[in-house]
Amino acid sequence: MLLRLAWRNLWRNPRRTGIVVTAVAVGLAGCLVSMALNYGMVAQMVATAIGTELGHLQIHARGWERGPKLALLLGDGAREELKLLEQAPRAKAFTTRVRGDGLVNSPRASLGVRVIGVDPVNEPRVSRLRRSLVGGAWFERRRRVVLGAALARRLHVRIGDKIALSLQDLGGDLTGGGYRVGGLFHTASSTFDRATLLMRRGDAQALFGLGDAVSEVVVIARGQSDIEPLRVALATALGPHAEVRSWRQLQPLLAYMVEIFDTTAWYLYAAVFTAMAFGIANVLLMAVYERAREIGMLVAMGMRRRRVVAMVVLEAMLVTLLGLATGIAIALAAVWLMRDGIDLSAFSEGLNAWGVGARLVPVLRGTDFAIPVVVASLAALLASAWPAVRAVRARPAEALRRI
Amino acid sequence: MLLEAQALKKIYATRGVVVHALDGVDLTIGEGEFTALAGPSGSGKTTLLNVLGALDTPTSGSVDLDGQRLAELSSTELAELRLRKIGFVFQAYNLIPVFSARENVEFVMELQGVPAAARRERAAAVLAEVGLSELKDKRPLEMSGGQQQRVAVARAIVSHPRLVLADEPTANLDSDTAQKLLDLMLELNRERGVTFLFSTHDPLVMRSARRVVRLTDGRVNADQRKE
Numbered sequence: 001m002l003l004r005l006a007w008r009n010l011w012r013n014p015r016r017t018g019i020v021v022t023a024v025a026v027g028l029a030g031c032l033v034s035m036a037l038n039y040g041m042v043a044q045m046v047a048t049a050i051g052t053e054l055g056h057l058q059i060h061a062r063g064w065e066r067g068p069k070l071a072l073l074l075g076d077g078a079r080e081e082l083k084l085l086e087q088a089p090r091a092k093a094f095t096t097r098v099r100g101d102g103l104v105n106s107p108r109a110s111l112g113v114r115v116i117g118v119d120p121v122n123e124p125r126v127s128r129l130r131r132s133l134v135g136g137a138w139f140e141r142r143r144r145v146v147l148g149a150a151l152a153r154r155l156h157v158r159i160g161d162k163i164a165l166s167l168q169d170l171g172g173d174l175t176g177g178g179y180r181v182g183g184l185f186h187t188a189s190s191t192f193d194r195a196t197l198l199m200r201r202g203d204a205q206a207l208f209g210l211g212d213a214v215s216e217v218v219v220i221a222r223g224q225s226d227i228e229p230l231r232v233a234l235a236t237a238l239g240p241h242a243e244v245r246s247w248r249q250l251q252p253l254l255a256y257m258v259e260i261f262d263t264t265a266w267y268l269y270a271a272v273f274t275a276m277a278f279g280i281a282n283v284l285l286m287a288v289y290e291r292a293r294e295i296g297m298l299v300a301m302g303m304r305r306r307r308v309v310a311m312v313v314l315e316a317m318l319v320t321l322l323g324l325a326t327g328i329a330i331a332l333a334a335v336w337l338m339r340d341g342i343d344l345s346a347f348s349e350g351l352n353a354w355g356v357g358a359r360l361v362p363v364l365r366g367t368d369f370a371i372p373v374v375v376a377s378l379a380a381l382l383a384s385a386w387p388a389v390r391a392v393r394a395r396p397a398e399a400l401r402r403i
Numbered sequence: 404m405l406l407e408a409q410a411l412k413k414i415y416a417t418r419g420v421v422v423h424a425l426d427g428v429d430l431t432i433g434e435g436e437f438t439a440l441a442g443p444s445g446s447g448k449t450t451l452l453n454v455l456g457a458l459d460t461p462t463s464g465s466v467d468l469d470g471q472r473l474a475e476l477s478s479t480e481l482a483e484l485r486l487r488k489i490g491f492v493f494q495a496y497n498l499i500p501v502f503s504a505r506e507n508v509e510f511v512m513e514l515q516g517v518p519a520a521a522r523r524e525r526a527a528a529v530l531a532e533v534g535l536s537e538l539k540d541k542r543p544l545e546m547s548g549g550q551q552q553r554v555a556v557a558r559a560i561v562s563h564p565r566l567v568l569a570d571e572p573t574a575n576l577d578s579d580t581a582q583k584l585l586d587l588m589l590e591l592n593r594e595r596g597v598t599f600l601f602s603t604h605d606p607l608v609m610r611s612a613r614r615v616v617r618l619t620d621g622r623v624n625a626d627q628r629k630e
Binding site: 001002004005008009011012293294297298299300301302303304305307395396397 | 453456458459478479482483484485486487489491493495497499500501502506509510511513514515558
């Protein structure tokens with residue numbers, strides 16, 4: 001009955017309750033939508049990083065972390081690593097790559113590039129590179145390379161044009177070859193697109209003189225929660241000769257951004273709901289003042305003071321929860337309306353540098369709801385403390401004398 | 404004795420003005436009595452009722468209710484005593500406006516920890532007793548003053564208190580409604596042995612009471628019992 005009493009007390013003055021509910025709802029919805037857009041951006045940066053280069057995990061020869069070198073190789077086609085991955089239930093897909101540097105020449109330009117030798121069949125299972133093709137084909141014919149569209153623009157080449165690639169092989173000798181542009185890709189990362197040349201892994205191995213050795217194994221785990229256990233299992237099984245690192249270790253800055261984003265959420269909600277707590281406290285103080293006689297009567301009848309406190313706290317919690325529910329509904333509706341993303345093509349150049357595409361899709365996670373609910377409940381408790389103290393201080397004989 | 408007050412004094416000092424609201428009141432109330440505290444405004448009726456009902460503390464003197472000395476009880480124990488042993492009827496009804504008649508009556512029992520089914524049953528019975536079965540789902544503002552005061556009486560007696568304290572219960576009622584309310588309380592007194600103590604300056608109540616204690620300037624100056 002206390003809950004029923006608190007609930008009905010809220011509706012004695014619907015306008016006043018409505019104002020508080022609206023304030024909480026609008027504040028929360030604004031925060032949630034803003035967080036969803038920000039997180040959508042961060043999520044896209046992570047997805048771009050994972051989907052273009054990083055994968056969830058990478059295996060390299062020991063020493064790669066100190067600085068990648070062509071000589072740091074996983075021998076025998078990374079057979080040991082691949083065998084382990086075939087038996088790992090947490091691994092969803094994997095592929096091998098060769099990495100090196102080179103100089104690409106077109107009739108009009110000469111540019112340094114990152115050469116990545118990929119397995120045309122397995123690469124699409126771990127990365128979005130094939131899906132990022134904006135022209136040409138994915139290694140349909142021999143001696144074809146796939147370039148970032150931005151790189152092709154810088155070289156002034158198109159599909160079918162010839163380019164010459166020069167590089168230094170494992171033995172330190174200068175080597176190279178002529179290739180035709182077979183495809184162009186466009187990812188959300190402009191830095192990747194401007195300087196990356198993809199070729200068949202076999203061609204790269206031959207060009208760099210690596211035999212069957214590879215530079216890295218890229219792994220996609222079944223789910224987010226599988227990444228770390230899989231990393232630990234692989235690292236343990238492979239021993240000291242290999243380095244197994246997750247995308248968070250490969251791109252610590254990006255991982256830090258995700259972390260700082262979650263921490264910022266607490267501060268944002270704390271600031272918003274602390275401000276709201278004053279509004280809630282004000283409304284409750286008014287309500288307690290107006291009901292002084294009634295509260296005095298409740299105490300006179302024998303209602304314990306802790307139940308009076310509970311009644312006031314319940315009213316604060318209910319009005320806040322109502323605001324939260326409304327705010328969450330508004331935020332969900334707004335995010336649903338923006339489900340196809342917001343067109344940011346006007347800013348795409350700048351955003352691409354950070355791995356963000358031209359279309360920003362807001363993302364709401366479970367924790368995005370949990371944080372404001374926790375913070376708002378604490379704020380409501382805080383807000384109800386003062387009115388509750390006022391209420392229990394009411395001496396029944398005095399309160400009953402009031403008109 | 405159900406209630407025994409000895410040498411009660413209550414002094415208010417506000418902005419340098421000292422008021423002796425009670426000035427050495429001795430009073431005993433026996434089980435099953437139907438007593439009116441009469442006197443003009445400012446004679447100390449409500450103050451005495453508040454002190455006897457453990458709503459206020461005396462400056463000096465003592466009150467014993469059902470063998471318990473009120474001064475020796477903590478505020479929690481006093482709340483428990485009010486909840487279980489005293490029923491209150493106020494001049495301004497003081498019902499919970501957001502609750503229906505039934506819920507108002509049930510609420511006291513809820514505070515006492517009576518299970519929901521028993522609460523509903525007892526509330527229905529007591530509302531029938533005060534003639535309000537039809538209006539049990541109405542809220543106070545949907546009822547007349549007399550009906551609201553009947554709900555207040557039902558709320559006061561539903562948990563079988565040892566004593567019902569009523570502060571000018573007929574003050575806001577017309578004479579016809581007041582008479583009906585008095586008849587109801589007399590019937591409850593006769594049939595169920597409920598002890599009533601009123602403060603009043605309503606001649607109707609004084610005529611119905613079997614004992615009238617007159618207060619003047621915070622002192623008892625007459626105590627008449629009727630045969």
